[in-house]
Amino acid sequence: MTTTTAASAEPGERTVRKSSPGAARGPRRTGRIKRIGLPYLLLLPALVLELLVHLVPMVIGIVMSFKELTQFYIRDWGTAPWAGFDNYSVSVHFDEPVGEALLHSFFVTIGFTLLSVGLCWLIGTAAAIYMQDNFVGRGVLRALFLVPYALPVYAAVITWVFMFQHDNGLVNHVLHDQLGITDKPSFWLIGDNSFYALLTVSVWKGWPFAFLIVMAGLQNIPGELYEAAALDGAGLWQQLRRITLPSLRPVNQVLVLVLFLWTFNDFNTPFVLFGKTAPESADLISVHIYQASFVTWNFGTGSAMSVLLLLFLLVVTGVYLLLTSRGRKTADV
């Protein structure tokens, strides 16, 4: 990734050296300050913005999770009474309604994320490998495959909402009227089917990203590797197993993690698909917390749930990076 430059060339140094012959101390000293300060100055805007929009809100979110923050205190949230661990205990009391619903939502999200990431990765990788060689229409196909990724989420998902309509949708028309698979038109956006509807839309939107990344990764595999393998008599399958997939390992490490985090935290897709309140079988955690916070105006509990979610993601990411990095090291030896 970004482990860069053992001894960077220090561009600032050259300027100093060049301006030094005539002038004495002054320019040299400002030159040094510039040289030390410049990188920080360049990073300043990014730092300030990340602090303002991500890190400070995160800290405040953690503070809020210890407060009894209902709509009465929104205008001046500092005055809300402390709640200790009440918000957390409400969230994790899995035999009470609030905790039970959160746990359910958590498991739904895990199942959904694993399936979606798996399918996105599989389809994206297969498509990228099938399109590694040149053939007629490859460029057109590649552009076409990127369309779901390029479409704005709401436009794409609204189209799927139309397709999933009970009376006038395409899905019921094909499954019931044309193929006769179901004996009566099904409901897709409420009830148990909504999980599959959500999964379909998520895979449809998500796989092109995997395709894009794997395609870029494939281009960094030197052609000589394949030539040498072909000379040694390795068939297509062996080339795939011995060259392509191992070379993609570092790319996949990042890709799978990014897909996982994006899918797990995805709000846009379920929100446009189902509206503010998702059906139980497709109650993803981000919408669930949104609902707990903004619909019932209970920010304290919502924050506690968000913090628990963040802790979970931190642990998963840490363990994942530890496991995959170790695997990579031993594979290199």
Next chain:
Amino acid sequence: MSSTSTTPRSPMAPPRSFLWSRRIFLTALTGFVLVPVYVMVSSSLKPLADVSGKFRWIPSGLTLRPYVDIWSTVPLAKYFVNSLIVAGAATACSVVIAVFSAYAVSRYNFRGKRVFTVTVLSTQMFPGILFLLPLFLIYVNIGNATGIALFGSRGGLILTYLTFSLPFSIWMLIGYFDSVPRDLDEAALVDGCGPLGALFRVVVPAAIPGIVAVAVYAFMTAWGEVLFASVMTNDATRTLAVGLQGYSTLNDVYWNQIMAASLVVSVPVVAGFLLLQRYLVAGLTAGAVK
């Protein structure tokens, strides 16, 4: 960095079974990808009767009426302008800031470099919902205290969106700048450019594909975001992401108009994306994926 059209695979002709499986797989995938696109395009040209009754693959007649009506059913033009301003400004700011940061990380050694990159990247992990609530309160409170309206304004949304694309943009540009030979900017420094001169006259021009890729990504992120837009905008500043839902809350759902509006708001991003996707692949190849 190999060009996107070269084929790294061996010159051996692939076996027949491979060719057949490829044909079947890619055809099925094309169908999966295209069906919703076809539904969107064909339904946007159908009369209302066609989209209210049973689904029809072939429209009973074609009409451009939905494309006329969408502008009056909801104030689509206003939403469009809002989205353009917000996404455009967020993209411009995000790219400039990412260029500065990536240059610092790529060309200088300084204390805290690793902390910076790790911190910035880890913000990608935060669930949006976690900082939506606090950010909402921060913006409201800043507004109460100083009179600067961040909540409900375009400024607040621009500020928020530009930080969304920043981490990935910085990460991608670091990789891209690393691939620009250092000799180039050293030569510029010898010629008397300052560090910033070297950045803008040498490094940036050499990294244009990466910068275009980052801009495309930033624009798409801002154009498609729903969560923050739904909480942080009001009637005057509503963006397309929220405004489009106006069509379905009416008593009769005009699906042909919804599809027409979806198509209209998609065309700018999809066209831009397809035109520039070559840069995105090249940028990813040289930068993020390396």
